[in-house]
Amino acid sequence: MSNRVVALVVGAFLLVGSCLAGPLLLLTSVNDECVPAPVTSMAGSPPTVGQWDAEQLANARTIVNVGTDRRIPARGQIIALATAMQESGLHNLAGGDRDSVGLFQQRPSQGWGTPAQIADPVYAAGKFYDKLATIRGWQTMPLTEAAQAVQGSSLPNAYAKWEDDATALGQQLGAGTGNAADCSTTTAAMADPVERNPDGSWPKEPCSIRPDPTTGSGCLTPRTLHLVQQAEAAGFPKPGCYRVDDHGEHPQGRACDFMMTSGGEASGAQKACGDAMAVWAVANADRLGIKYVIWFRRIWTRSEGWHAYNNPFGGDDPSGWHTNHVHISLE
Known part of the structure; x- marks a missing residue:
């Protein structure tokens, strides 16, 4: 056996061995960390929606719910799901590469928030969508490009392989549901007026309503x-x-x-x-x-x-x- 083959075998053994602190699971390396991967069949086929465990489904549902509350189109919710699948296997990890935390392996040192904040799946998903919204043209980008524009990963093409899984799971969880308009109860009533200055101009107002109740972050006047x-x-x-x-x-x-x-x-x-x-x-x-x-x-x-x-x-x-x-x- 060549030295190269021996090195590969030993390396694989060390990787698996370092990940066996708990029950035996299929594992994947995320940001050089070992995390549980979605369960696959013995034939190695991609996981189906029903094969995600309860924790993973709960985290995925949070990602979809936050996206729906923020009026993020279904495409954006699928991008977020695929990103979390790659970064954490849909597990809310306590740690990761360097100071990475949570579903999206966001780093406090990169301005994503405190470790405690990032460890909250609702907060983490919201921050992902905040950044996604700043990416011009994300709606028409390939999924892996949009995810990479948010994450800045050292593996920029890694998100692509999760697109089918994220799409299937997103559909199962109703990604995008509730974003379409329903004007069945619309009235033509005039709005109540806001206060104006004596000269008719608009008072200057600070962005003081925190958080914005429509997005759960930032502020409104x-x-x-x-x-x-x-x-x-x-x-x-x-x-x-x-x-x-x-x-x-x-x-x-x-x-x-x-x-x-x-x-x-x-x-x-x-x-x-x-x-x-x-x-x-x-x-x-x-x-x-x-x-x-x-x-x-x-x-x-x-x-x-x-x-x-x-x-x-x-x-x-x-x-x-x-x-x-x-x-x-x-x-």
Whole structure:
């Protein structure tokens, strides 16, 4: 036997031996750590949805629920699931490579939060989605590129192999469910007005409502919270407002996206719901302090009314063209 073969055998033995502190399990190396892998058949076929254990399913359900609460399209939830499958095997790990912690092996030293925060699956999933939202064009990227843009892994192509599993599990858990608009209870009632200065201008407001109740992170201004409440009272879908970004009003807590679909371009009843909300927003612009509205390739401003929207991100992405959500920014 050659020295190279001997070295490989010894290395494999040491890896397995170092991982046998508990019951005998199939193992995988994640960030140079040994963690339980999803169970596979004896023939080596990929795991099916039913083969994830109770802990893994609970963590996956948390990832999907956080994504749904934040109005993240199904594609984003699947990217998050695949990332956690690669990074932790869907286990909430107490440690990992260097100071990595949790489902996504996020590192406190890289600004993801404290170890205690990252160890909370709800927080960890929220931080993943926060970062994903800053990746321009993530909706149309290959899954492994979007995941890598968030994670910065030394194995940038490793996420691709989990796409089928993440898609199947996401579908089982209802990824994207609840993101499509339901305007069946919409009313045409005018919104309650917000306070204005004596000269008619809008008071400057801090981003003081913490956390943003629509995303569970960041903050909103009181005027934005009022918009959310009035839109809900009028029967429109729950929005996602605060997000980390390098432009616009979202990171200032002064903008909300009201999803009409789970990610694709709206049509039929969903398009009609978006049309109705855009009309409602413009009709209430003075009462709510609305700065501008974007919907279906058009933008409304106080000075120009409705006119063509020039997508600054390019491509044919529904999010970039606002054909899947109504965007409202406030003064």
